[in-house]
Amino acid sequence: MQTVDWQVIVKQHGLIVWQTAYRLLGNYTDTADCFQETFICALAVSRRQQVRNFPALLSRLATARAIDQLRQRTRRPRANTEPADLSAVPGCNPDPPKELETGELAAKLRKAIAQLPPQQAEIFCLRYLNGMSYRLIAKQLGIRTSAAGVSLHRARAKLRVLFAKAPGYEESEVRS
């Protein structure tokens, strides 16, 4: 079993986990839950195998947990009774319409990611949100690099279809 100083790990890589989870979930409460679950999962993984790349592992675990929560949220839509997350409100907003459009696009993408198969969603997020290379993604997921590329391609194709089906956006706009 690997001996890990978890205080150091949380201090060093907590920011990556927090950012990864918050990007996908978009609220404080879910992100905090996801943060804790990620490190508990990382502990379980470190008991089973030697961990050489903690940032990549934590990014993958955070992404997977966040996607799970997104899928649960999609399956059971709940009333939004949480207090507003005022920390996410930008202080100085130069372009409110653009900010609104960006927020809507991000919300639509979150919803679409929740409808993807789990592995495709994970690969898409790790590639485009965390900026991980194909090789690193494949190594983390235990698949071949080519398989990661194929899954990413399929994920993008499905996302295009889901965006085209989303109300308010025409397919021509998606393909343009």
Add this chain to the structure above:
Amino acid sequence: MTQEKNLLAKATEALANTEVPPGPPQEVVNATLAKLAAAIGEPVEPTVRSLKTARRIRITPDLIKFAAAAVFLIAAGYLVGRLSAPKPMDAAELYATLKPAIQQDLLEPMGRQWQLILAGNNAELKDQMQQDFRQEMNEFAVRTLTASGALTNQYLKDLVQSINASQMQNRRWLAAALQQIEMDRMRDKAQLANGIETLAVATGDELQRTKNDIAQFLVYNQPTGLNPNVYESPNNTNERSRQ
């Protein structure tokens, strides 16, 4: 440039550049560390399933190699056996081999028999052939007559059946025609009776109207001083003349 990007790229960019509040907050970090400490304190008890899975993962490459070697050996053995096995004898070749010998074996006794027959008495052979010919002719005649008789009977039977069928059809047509005629007659009779009745009623009404008109005419032309009841019969039931 931004407008030229597709919607998915824009959405991905928007999600990647989402404003993330500074964090993680200290209370979340503390809670996480507390949970980790609690989890580290728990004894690690690997389940049977995880052990099996780990062992399976460890032995999988060796197992794959063994399986590939076994498949290769089996395939090689099969190929060697298939190539070294004696070929099954071809039927055409066997036929070609046996045909001359069988022909030879059959032709020799038949030739000898024919030679013996031809060497016999020609008259006896002629009588025998005549008798055989007559017998065959008689049999042929009997067969032909029997067959023609059966065929004739069959034709006659068919003819009788067709005649019966046509007669039956004619009877049906005749019965249908008679029924139709009877129905027409009944309908004409009913129509005639109605017409006559209507005519009688109309004639009665017209006659009555004519009577009334005549009576009224006479009443109008009666000279004063005459008894008006002369023309009025007490038995007249005409309501107008009463009035």
